[in-house]
Amino acid sequence: MTGDNIKKEYSDNGFVIVRNAIDSDLANELKNHVHWLGRKYPDIRPEAFHHDLLIHDPFIHHVVKSNQLLNIVEEIIGPNIALFGAHYIAKKPYDGKPVGWHQDGSYWPLEPMDVVSIWVAGTSSTIKSGCMKVIPGTQNKRLLKPSEMIQVDTEEYVLDLAIHPDQIDDSDAIDIELEAGDVSIHNPFIIHGSNANISDQWRMGLTLRYIPTSAYVNRDAWECILSRGNAVKEIQNNYAHPPVFDDELHMPFNGYEHYR
Numbered sequence: 001m002t003g004d005n006i007k008k009e010y011s012d013n014g015f016v017i018v019r020n021a022i023d024s025d026l027a028n029e030l031k032n033h034v035h036w037l038g039r040k041y042p043d044i045r046p047e048a049f050h051h052d053l054l055i056h057d058p059f060i061h062h063v064v065k066s067n068q069l070l071n072i073v074e075e076i077i078g079p080n081i082a083l084f085g086a087h088y089i090a091k092k093p094y095d096g097k098p099v100g101w102h103q104d105g106s107y108w109p110l111e112p113m114d115v116v117s118i119w120v121a122g123t124s125s126t127i128k129s130g131c132m133k134v135i136p137g138t139q140n141k142r143l144l145k146p147s148e149m150i151q152v153d154t155e156e157y158v159l160d161l162a163i164h165p166d167q168i169d170d171s172d173a174i175d176i177e178l179e180a181g182d183v184s185i186h187n188p189f190i191i192h193g194s195n196a197n198i199s200d201q202w203r204m205g206l207t208l209r210y211i212p213t214s215a216y217v218n219r220d221a222w223e224c225i226l227s228r229g230n231a232v233k234e235i236q237n238n239y240a241h242p243p244v245f246d247d248e249l250h251m252p253f254n255g256y257e258h259y260r
């Protein structure tokens, strides 16, 4: 898919799928990383490997700065790029939780709301394993505030808020089925969610939220990763230093020696 096509589909539809965006070795490492995190944090569910666990991890810096992803992101937000959020939403076979319908922008302290989400598939993601689904056209709706959403039980759902079912018409929702190495890209307005994993396979996705460095993250002490290009001096975002690889703390990966 050419850069122009990615840009056009994204701007027309609020989402786009790019097949084989990353190579199979990197997709495999993503999968290994989820299992490695599972051993490191046995008490944390794999849908909840959040930004704070990932922001100082050399493998995440490596992925976030990979040209395979940044060349796509640059088509949409331009050449000066920062990562504002990383989160693995990995669903175990038979057990992975659903994600209620929501718009990402409802949660985010970005000024302006200039951000693109890249959902990187470490395994296949199918209807049965609880792939992401989007409601087309909703990218043109206004953002709901958290106070306009309902609280849901995090024992059952990945996120604690969801849009009230009365406000959802999912009759033409689109299932975003992916193979390992594919990515889907969505904007912060589009309504999306996912079902539980009822298959016998893992479903692993790494969500990466990229902003142009001109967008301000209005949250105290929040760390971003400067991924490509330059920071904007007047925008007071915090950028994490590239981590130093430590055998005791980090998973080895292809290229980890650059972080020694």
Ligand SMILES: O=C(O)CCC(=O)C(=O)O
Binding pocket: 089, 099, 104, 117, 119, 130, 131, 132, 192, 193, 194, 205, 207
């Ligand atoms: O991974 C999922 O099931 C949902 C993903 C999602 O909500 C997101 O990437 O914003």
